[in-house]
Amino acid sequence: MIAALQPPDLSGLASLGATVASVSALALVLSTAGPKLRNFREIQRLWTATGNAAKDGKRQATAVQESLDRIRTSETLKSLKVNTAVHELRVLRGQFKGFMDDLDGCLKSMETVRQRLSALKKHAGVIRLAVADFDTQMREFETTIAAAMPEFVAVSEQLHSGVFLDQLDDVIRHAIDAATEHAVQRSKEIALAKTKPPSVDEVLGSLDTIGAYAHARGIKLAGG
């Protein structure tokens, strides 16, 4: 079941770290010009947001990769002992969605910065008076964005093709079916082995055990 899952290739994000470092450096340069030029401050804010989104994206990519590795190597899952499969897969799906959202936010922010920079060029004469090496900074800015965007777009397109999420949903569906079947069959065995009806406390105790399990793992139970 798990072996059929084909995760997307996230290797293209290897340079994310370098991009983030570059973003941080540029944000620092711009911060010196910030108090003098409102447009620069706005761009700095956006650029910092881009950097944060990129950092989140990198973090999420790592989390997704770790979850995938854990699921691939998990003997419990391979042998279809489904005790934790559904929860693990749900966590992975949440991480993956979060990763996609971060990457989208990063791309959106990067595009906005690119547009603002174009608009800023109109006022280059004024800006040069405030920022001595404006032209150099501008070129570095544009080079960084030009280098980073195709990579981000490529990864984003790959993620948004939906193939991996569809596969993941199929695997979750199968895991739920297997876990349900397991619970139903086990309940028959346990019921047969009981020699007397459970007391009210025993019935509520079995509810409490589920509640404690869910609480400990941050599982939100539906309804009510």
Add this chain to the structure above:
Amino acid sequence: MNEPLVVVDTSIHVASEAFSKKGSPSREVIARGAGNHFKFAVSELLLREIAEQLVGNGVDPELVAEYLANLRVIASHFDDREDECVVCADPDDVFVMVLARTAEAWCIVSYDHALVDENATPPGWSIGAFLGRLRERRGEPPRTPFPI
């Protein structure tokens, strides 16, 4: 007085409050059923749906099996029938209404609006209406606290 047969819908069994909130209505329903104030009417489809909802949220199937086993022991079992024709707002809930008719249940109790219908046979009651009528039937004063 014989205990009435009641179909307690999945929405009550899997309500988050049942697992955490002492004295919550859904917990009281389950406790009263376990305490023979009424008899749970169940079918395999109903038990399977309860299991699916819980494991689907990520609960360990072994723990779900323990709760289901308790239900199996204290409940009356009825076969799921496919020859019964009922109309229900949600096709996924048809089996619950079929079970209630097969069991000639006193009522269905549910959080699901599609199943709450005073005029149906048997009637579908909200949890508040159900607990009120059960207390009345048992001759308990209204809002009698139940030790859960």
